[in-house]
Amino acid sequence: MTLLAAHYRFQVLEQARIPIALVSSAAFPALSLLFFVVPFDFASSPDAATTAVVQLIVFAVMISFLFTFGVGVADDREKSWDPYLRTLPAPAWPRIAGRVLTGATFALLSIIPVVIVGALFTEATASPVQLLLGMLALVVAGLPFLFGGLAIGYSLPVKVALPVTNLIFFPISFAGGLLIPPTLFPSWLQTFSALLPSRGARDLVVLAVVGTPPDVVAIVVLAGWIAVTGALTVWAYRRDEGRRFR
Amino acid sequence: MSAPVARAVGVTRRFGPTVALDRLDLDVEAGSLVGLLGPNGAGKSTLISLLVGLRKPDAGTVELFGGSPRDAANRLRLGMTPQETGLPDTLRIGEVLDFVSRHFPDPLPPGELLERFGLTGLERRQTGGLSGGQKRRLAVALAFAGRPRLVVLDEPTTGLDVEGRRALWDGVRAFHADGGTVLLTSHYLDEIESLAERVVVVAKGRVVADGDVDQVRGLVSVSTVSLRSDVAPPMEGTVRSERAGDRWDLWTTDADALVRRLVHDGVPFHDLQVRTASLEEAFLSLTDETEESAR
Known part of the structure; x- marks a missing residue:
């Protein structure tokens, strides 16, 4: 446990010293709320406003996970510090668990601004129970992005991981209904939307906080994405170990 | 006698078609100060990566404090340096x-x-x-942070000024005087000379020489005698030779004796040049010898 704490502290410090990364991942969702939700009518309907805030929270978590794990892990793998750590008398798990905790911490920090903007400038509300349910749902909803990020990070060099992450995050968030509600989509986009991990993630957290029934297909697909990205992560990690440290 | 602190037995490691280590044996005894000397690409770093548990050998076994270096518990008394760029x-x-x-x-x-x-x-x-x-x-x-019993230093003084180098050497000597074991790699003979008690020369993935500093210095102080001649010069006392037309390059550990021999035998040579071979050339001559003896 003390080793986990040491790795966690180390990685948090390392990221916190480059605040621009945190600022950008925290500012993006809050600004989206400010510009695309607050000025319009539905900011005054509690359910619609809460849904909009929840969507952007999922968006914030997704960005945070894809970048800290995808780009962050790829970057670490290329530094000679990583092999040095492997010569220290510690198994691999405190390092990996520390990395996951660090990602979760920064994801949590990055949702604070959007929650504040939502509470101050919209009619969005949630009871403590709804908040708690929402957090639990968010943990599950974040899994495909956690695993997806790790799979990218362990399988690609940073020069490829960065553009790949940039390329996938926007369409996934838009078509998954994280920026505008999927009820506004044309029917073909509705169908496509249900196949994305972001849609199931959104519907799950919206269900927990607002109570809107989810798209059942999207929830089933989300479970599938968690399984697939989880398996990809294990595969990518083993392959990377086998390549670099066989 | 106690078990070696680190040991490689019949270790082979390939990277694709390249054989980095070829059935290499090495024992590092407790309390010794061993220098691994060899040209770039000789397999020194690969050997280190196996001994500290970063990689697995394709064949043979490696041990650290009597167990597998891939087991974290066996690395408790190991001290290693990261590359400073990382x-x-x-x-x-x-x-x-x-x-x-x-x-x-x-x-x-x-x-x-x-x-x-x-x-x-x-x-x-x-x-x-x-x-x-x-x-x-x-x-x-960082290598000394955990009170190690074995410290592995891979090219420790690269990029250090003279003063820093001396300070580092003093630190290593003090650690060794305290009973610590040191395994260091270098491609500089002078660094190994001023620190190590035992020098292991690695070339082409094999141990080509193993002895105290004086013995190895003798082995790697090679001269090149270069001359033109239409007839073959005497080959006794040469460790390696190359011929291009009438140009002969002879590697020898005793250039004086070779030149005397040339004169005494009446070899019709001209354009004679004698120079000290580089460490790389000396390594090459050692490698050739092992290949001959292996045949």
Whole structure:
């Protein structure tokens, strides 16, 4: 446990010293709320406003996970510090668990601004129970992005991981209904939307906080994405170990 | 006699078609100060990576303190240096030391470690802002953080100025005088000469010479005698030879004797040149010898 704490502290410090990364991942969702939700009518309907805030929270978590794990892990793998750590008398798990905790911490920090903007400038509300349910749902909803990020990070060099992450995050968030509600989509986009991990993630957290029934297909697909990205992560990690440290 | 601190038995390691280590044997005895000498690409770094548990051999076995180096418990008494280019830029010296120390049950107090490597007063500096020499010293200090019994130093003084190099050597000697075991690699003979008691020369993935400093210096002090002649010169006493037309290049550990022999035998040579062979050439001649004897 003390080793986990040491790795966690180390990685948090390392990221916190480059605040621009945190600022950008925290500012993006809050600004989206400010510009695309607050000025319009539905900011005054509690359910619609809460849904909009929840969507952007999922968006914030997704960005945070894809970048800290995808780009962050790829970057670490290329530094000679990583092999040095492997010569220290510690198994691999405190390092990996520390990395996951660090990602979760920064994801949590990055949702604070959007929650504040939502509470101050919209009619969005949630009871403590709804908040708690929402957090639990968010943990599950974040899994495909956690695993997806790790799979990218362990399988690609940073020069490829960065553009790949940039390329996938926007369409996934838009078509998954994280920026505008999927009820506004044309029917073909509705169908496509249900196949994305972001849609199931959104519907799950919206269900927990607002109570809107989810798209059942999207929830089933989300479970599938968690399984697939989880398996990809294990595969990518083993392959990377086998390549670099066989 | 106690078991070796680190050991490789019949170790082979390939990278694709390249054979980095070829049935190599090495025992590092407790309390010894062993220098691994060899040209770049000889397999020194691969050997180190196997001994510290970073890689697995394709064949043969490696042991660290009597067990597998891939088992974290067997690395408790191992000290290793990171490459200074890989130090986490945004972290402070104190934080990096603290982090590494937490991996060991009884680490050195940070103040003592900083003082020993001339880093006192720099605890709050971020590693990214250190000079090359300071980074190097921090990297070496990390190897000593956990009170190791074996310290592995891969090219420890590359990038250090004369003063830094001397300070580092003093630190290594003090550790050794205290009973610590040191395994260091270098491609500089003078570095190995001034530190190591035992020198192991590695070339083309094999141990080509193993002995004390004097023995190995004798082996690697090779001269090249170069001449033109239409008839073959005598080959006794040469360790290697090359011919291009009437130009002969002869490698020998005793150039004087070879020249005397040429004159005495009445070889019709001209354009004679004698020069000291580089360490690389000396390694090559050693490798050729082992290949001959293996045949």
